[in-house]
Amino acid sequence: MASAYDRVDPLSRARALINAFTLEEKLNNTGSTSPGVPRLGLPAYTWWQEALHGVAQSPGVNFSDSGEFRYATSFPQPILMGAAFDDDLIKDVAIVISTEARAFSNADRAGLDFWTPNINPFKDSRWGRGQETPGEDPVHLASYVHALIEGLQGSPDDKYKRVIATCKHFVAYDIENWNGNFRYQVDAQVSQRDLVEYYMPPFESCARDSNVGAFMCSYNALNGVPTCADPWLLQTVLREHWNWTAEEQWVTSDCDAVQNVFLPHEYGKTREEAAALSLKAGTDINCGTYYQEHLPAAYDQGLINTTDLDTALIRQYSSLVRLGYFDGMAVPYRNLTWNDVSTPHAQQLAYKAAVEGITLLKNDGTLPLKIQNSTKIALIGDWANATDQLLGNYDGIPPYYHSPLYAAQQTGATVNFAGYPGGQGDPTTDNWLHIWEAAKKSDVIVYAGGIDNSVEAEGMDRVSIAWTGAQLDVIGQLATYGKPVIVLQMGGGQIDSSPLVNNPNISALIWGGYPGQDGGVALFDIIQGKAAPAGRLPTTQYPADYISQIPMTDMTLRPNATTGSPGRTYMWYTGKPIYEFGYGLHYTNFTASFANSSSFSSTYSISDLTSNCTESYKDRCSFKTFDIDVKNTGSVTSDYVTLGFLAGTHGPAPHPHKRLVAYQRLHNLTGGVTQTASLNLTLNSLARIDDMGNKVLYPGDYALLIDTQPLATVNFTLTGEPNILDEWPQPPAARSQPKDYFVGGYGSTYEDQVPVE
Numbered sequence: 001m002a003s004a005y006d007r008v009d010p011l012s013r014a015r016a017l018i019n020a021f022t023l024e025e026k027l028n029n030t031g032s033t034s035p036g037v038p039r040l041g042l043p044a045y046t047w048w049q050e051a052l053h054g055v056a057q058s059p060g061v062n063f064s065d066s067g068e069f070r071y072a073t074s075f076p077q078p079i080l081m082g083a084a085f086d087d088d089l090i091k092d093v094a095i096v097i098s099t100e101a102r103a104f105s106n107a108d109r110a111g112l113d114f115w116t117p118n119i120n121p122f123k124d125s126r127w128g129r130g131q132e133t134p135g136e137d138p139v140h141l142a143s144y145v146h147a148l149i150e151g152l153q154g155s156p157d158d159k160y161k162r163v164i165a166t167c168k169h170f171v172a173y174d175i176e177n178w179n180g181n182f183r184y185q186v187d188a189q190v191s192q193r194d195l196v197e198y199y200m201p202p203f204e205s206c207a208r209d210s211n212v213g214a215f216m217c218s219y220n221a222l223n224g225v226p227t228c229a230d231p232w233l234l235q236t237v238l239r240e241h242w243n244w245t246a247e248e249q250w251v252t253s254d255c256d257a258v259q260n261v262f263l264p265h266e267y268g269k270t271r272e273e274a275a276a277l278s279l280k281a282g283t284d285i286n287c288g289t290y291y292q293e294h295l296p297a298a299y300d301q302g303l304i305n306t307t308d309l310d311t312a313l314i315r316q317y318s319s320l321v322r323l324g325y326f327d328g329m330a331v332p333y334r335n336l337t338w339n340d341v342s343t344p345h346a347q348q349l350a351y352k353a354a355v356e357g358i359t360l361l362k363n364d365g366t367l368p369l370k371i372q373n374s375t376k377i378a379l380i381g382d383w384a385n386a387t388d389q390l391l392g393n394y395d396g397i398p399p400y401y402h403s404p405l406y407a408a409q410q411t412g413a414t415v416n417f418a419g420y421p422g423g424q425g426d427p428t429t430d431n432w433l434h435i436w437e438a439a440k441k442s443d444v445i446v447y448a449g450g451i452d453n454s455v456e457a458e459g460m461d462r463v464s465i466a467w468t469g470a471q472l473d474v475i476g477q478l479a480t481y482g483k484p485v486i487v488l489q490m491g492g493g494q495i496d497s498s499p500l501v502n503n504p505n506i507s508a509l510i511w512g513g514y515p516g517q518d519g520g521v522a523l524f525d526i527i528q529g530k531a532a533p534a535g536r537l538p539t540t541q542y543p544a545d546y547i548s549q550i551p552m553t554d555m556t557l558r559p560n561a562t563t564g565s566p567g568r569t570y571m572w573y574t575g576k577p578i579y580e581f582g583y584g585l586h587y588t589n590f591t592a593s594f595a596n597s598s599s600f601s602s603t604y605s606i607s608d609l610t611s612n613c614t615e616s617y618k619d620r621c622s623f624k625t626f627d628i629d630v631k632n633t634g635s636v637t638s639d640y641v642t643l644g645f646l647a648g649t650h651g652p653a654p655h656p657h658k659r660l661v662a663y664q665r666l667h668n669l670t671g672g673v674t675q676t677a678s679l680n681l682t683l684n685s686l687a688r689i690d691d692m693g694n695k696v697l698y699p700g701d702y703a704l705l706i707d708t709q710p711l712a713t714v715n716f717t718l719t720g721e722p723n724i725l726d727e728w729p730q731p732p733a734a735r736s737q738p739k740d741y742f743v744g745g746y747g748s749t750y751e752d753q754v755p756v757e
């Protein structure tokens, strides 16, 4: 444990630095590109680095064209790593990312803060950026992000942070462009209950429980107030309620989100006022140049003062002190070099992360497939020779792209390749003949398709969650040849695979997400049984017509007879999913039973549970650790993800079908062997959220279910009076500003919205 003396003193060092700035120098250093203060020897610093699944191309990261630092390890997209349900893996991945980031920084090729992770829950399959997130479940995201931040930043007690992570986009951001609703203009209408229950937990985990270094406010408004200009959100909730008060913790805006406070949100009568409102609300850095351009006039008009500037600047520069930016070789990470990038360990981990996430959805027994030198494989589809597609967005430059074609060729089999350039997965007219030809001369057919960044992307939500007709047509015909057909459903958002599920001539279906630099090898190792699949779907796979039943702008989760909403996520959806959240097949079978059931009680008293709790945040107190014996009853060695769901009638109706409360991935269970998973349930696991957003323990019936089709269940009851574990700070009653100083209303471009002079 570091003593107070050992720790750098970020506050006094940053304060001394900022005290030496002139007013102009302070105003100059408020954007994502800080010019520094040459007069003082303070160099320029770029705050904007990305590292979603590896050090990524972004304004502050500079890959070399040749020689050293021309690539970095590229892990799978978070949506696939989420499917691994393995927090230890996530921490290991994050350690590699922060190590490589430090090596880049030492070579003057990157800064030390990274604008990752994206942890807005992926609640609507159409969302173009859902691929950047670990999935739809808030408890899963909260747990995943805790592990990730530890790996990126190191322990909060460390003298120097490895790098700074940035939890984004705070909050309720999950639309790109749906029916003319642009991400820059959306005003998300969210009840306090839904906010605390669904949209906030990952951010609470970042701020309150993981000590993350930075936050990013989002483009959207929340209940009338743009998030970057919302003091309730950035001060009352983030800094006060979650005690995110270390001097070195700062908030950046999303890029040009402060400009969006003015237009299209129309919050603030002038550009200067919008900038001033944002700074005073607690947005310390503006991504872009809007602060640098408009804060000087805001200062002249008395809308901000030097204390406002100092607060933001001290936060920024304290964070650089905590990173050891000013401490030369005293910082241990300074020794990291190009030799620490893309090491054998990092490459192996990228492969492992892909294997762990890949999810088997259908298998008639064809898999695992015995591939021999004499085997002839037809490899078809626009993902068959995927390179860039493997990475998804926010990518860097990987050391290699191991496509499915590359991997198939490594097996020694004859590969009859009929791929074609990526797109929407539609085979073009020119491809038909060689598709049929490749298939006819092969023993087994592998089709690699689905979706990619041409239809799901930043700025682009999907307009369909069905497979394209052309792909279904190809696969349908391939299935008539009497040969095994294995379909790889690629991409981040789920697509309705029911035509493939229902076709008995389709042997197997595998979801592969965006599997990263070694994705093809991971897929083929699973196909041939060199690795066993144990990923679980991190999102619900809905039927294709789901999107006609609910607009993307509907932020509610519960089904609603008035609006016609069928409900969102596995917790509330009233229809029948094609594949449910948590679904995933194996090459073996498992049983599960509670190992410590003799320690269970059928009844627990709420007053006992709460009075024994000494944590400052009562929801953190442990309820009980449930040990689950998991036995591999088959013969194939396999991982197993132990998912614990809570169901039952406790708290306000309606009740969710069930909700994930804990999970643990067990590794390498050989046939006949039992391992024990430990699921630690806290009081937070038991709590429900009331209409005001309070976390409450309610009397009632509870059932802990192990796995989606439960392999084991335990029931218990809570008795006594409801108890508020965490009282939610209410937003001020009047949150909307008058908007009568604009004409033009919400247009599709900013230019047609004109302030009234």
Ligand SMILES: O=[N+]([O-])c1ccc(O[C@@H]2O[C@@H](CO)[C@H](O)[C@H]2O)cc1
Pocket (backbone or CB within 6 Å): 050, 115, 168, 254, 255, 458
């Ligand atoms: O102007 N640009 O080049 C530009 C690029 C990306 C961009 O998106 C935003 O920037 C990312 C910053 O981390 C946020 O996650 C995303 O919402 C916003 C603007």
